[in-house]
Amino acid sequence: MNKDxxxxxxxxxxxxxxxxxxxxxxxxxxxxxxxxQKNSGKAQAGFGDLKNDLKKGS
Structure with a gap:
């Protein structure tokens, strides 16, 4: 898990x-x-998930 x-x-x-x-x-x-705040957190977590997926794909 990344910080986002x-x-x-x-x-x-x-x-x-x-x-x-x-x-x-x-x-x-x-x-x-x-x-x-809940929805903002979901968005940030989603961004972190995307970053993680991109990192795994490289």
Whole structure:
């Protein structure tokens, strides 16, 4: 795993926790922020996956 994959997955988990906390506390703002952070983490992890695949292909 490269650093983009690791950081992305960490951000994904942190975002999911915020999203769930927002749902539990009925805090729509926190829920939205968590969702954005989760999706941003997914994108970063995907970028890391792509970099890893390209490195393996060479």
């Amino acid at each position: 994959q690791v950081k992305g997955r960490i951000e994904e988990v942190k975002g999911k926790v915020k999203e769930v906390a927002g749902k539990i506390t009925d805090d729509k703002n926190l829920e939205v922020k968590g969702n954005i």
